[in-house]
Amino acid sequence: MVCSALIIVSLLCFSGHRVLPSAVAAMETVRAINTMVPGMAVAESPEQIARTRTITAAAILENRADLRTYPHRLLTILSHRGVGADKVTQAVAAAEVLEQFGWELITIAEFGSSRLVYAVLRRR
Template identity: 60%
Template sequence: MPNRETLETIARSRTVSAELVLTNLAELRAYPYRHLAIAARRGVGQEPVTYAMMAAETLAPYGWELLNVAEFGSSRVVYAFLRRR
């Protein structure tokens, strides 16, 4: 990925890429907020909705609950919105 995602950048944007979650590179234990969005971009080999859902499922055992999945306009990004229990 072009921009390196660190805990600081994830916390600032409150968004993490599905790719980072699915490759087990997202360190979210110290994430300071209750809500988080997972961004799944088109062209990653899976449908972006499927990719976002897979990432949300990956975080479920760590206390994250899927609230909603949405794509806004023609942004080419699907977001999964989660809440930490």
């Protein structure tokens, strides 16, 4: 299903239709996740995080996140590992880690059939 959404967004962009930047950013994040080698840690660059406004919960929990140069006030944490409540737990745990660095959790939600969990944070 995620691959179909990626194809649809790509076709819309190619055919000249206007696609919301947030949808494109979400699809870029999903594409990056789908190309990761299972079991291999992939560093998320500060540039990629700033461009997509998204960081994975795993990067935060594994201390691979560098948000010192992050230029925006809002940030999303993507939790894609595990099943069901595990994804929510992982997103909340990552949000708690960032709390000590001046971020506060606004909301958390699971989106559509992709079952990706996003936590939205705001810099205080």
